[in-house]
Amino acid sequence: DFAYEKKGLFEYFLTKEKAAHGHELVEKAVSLGLDTVFMHADDVRALEPQTRINLEGAVLFRGDAHLYPNKLMKNLLEWMKGNGVMLVPKSPVTGFEKNGKQIKSVITAQSRYDADLVIIATGSWSREVAAMLNTKLPLMPGRGYSVTLENSPYKLIHPAILVEGRVAVTPMDGNKIRFGGTMEITSTDKPPQMSRVRGILDAVKKFLPDFDVPMPSEKDIWYGYRPCSPDGLPYIGRTKSVSNCIVASGHAMIGLSLGAGTGLLVSQLANEQQPEMDLRPFDVGRFD
Structure with a gap:
């Protein structure tokens, strides 16, 4: 069990300009065989009745799924140990x-x-x-940051990318919600810039005005590195x-x-x- 759910993935557009680009995105995705549709703002809100959302439109990738990485890694490590892998x-x-x-x-x-x-x-x-x-x-390492609310008072049914904010919002594993973002090309030796998290939370507030998430303490901020090729x-x-x-x-x-x-x-x-x-x-x- 690693909280795998296939609910699709939204891309929210805050501006009309980006929403217009969404139609092109759908056309390209469909040509590649992806089950993808453009949705108007009111149609998105109907699928998220517990949350106020600021947007001009959205793209829904129906085939997407998500999971809780912590559970996946824990269970994968346990499986490996039980099947003769020496860690x-x-x-x-x-x-x-x-x-x-x-x-x-x-x-x-x-x-x-x-x-x-x-x-x-x-x-x-x-x-x-x-x-x-x-x-x-x-x-090169591309550092990203995230904050997870373990028992979130805010409700969202579908994972969403806040396009202009370059932030991902993922409801997962029951009542958890994770906010993640940034692509900081850096060195693994360079100290993290925790102030980046403020930008993530500010972007969330623009799209989801009821999500009043305070700046967490440094111990509650996760960061990690994505290996990026040229x-x-x-x-x-x-x-x-x-x-x-x-x-x-x-x-x-x-x-x-x-x-x-x-x-x-x-x-x-x-x-x-x-x-x-x-x-x-x-x-x-x-x-x-």
Whole structure:
């Protein structure tokens, strides 16, 4: 159980200009086979009777779903532990032992692990790990922030992106609501700018005037890093510098959406099977 719900996803438009663009968005989405419709403001409000919404119109992506990431990760880790996967926390990789073009072992500060195959799937830290193997992986962290109301007094049925505010609002796991946003291209070593959260909450108030969410204390603000490639495509494939290393990183803001498909492709590569799709657009060395 990870609170998976298929309720669709709204994109709310605050201005007439953006609402007009929504019609073009629907046309493009439908041409790609997505179940998508444009909705006028009153039709949206009829689907959200418990909430006042300021908007000129919206696009509804009917096929979208959402879940509670905390539950997903907790249950996934428990499943892995119960199925023979050894997890080694707080053991950052410091290097690799190689024999020619093959990795023989992975070195950490505490230990050494023999390896037949290495998969680099370390998110925004993948560039640094790949560099230990003389593999260039152009990648920058994109920091985002979120605030979660654990027992929200505000009601929203469908997840929504507040387009002009560049904020996502997600009701989930019962009575929780999460507000998230920003794409801060930065370094993982640079301290977070908690003031960014004020901008997120101000944007929420413009679209949802009854959502009077106070600025939380720093301990209640979550932030994390999305691994962003220069062209927006992930890296999926084997490295050229060594023969037994696969990279799976650079999924930016849609890692959860692409995770299962990437896992299948990595499994096929690891087992030397024909991948389900052409991986050339995701080639690890495409910027060399």
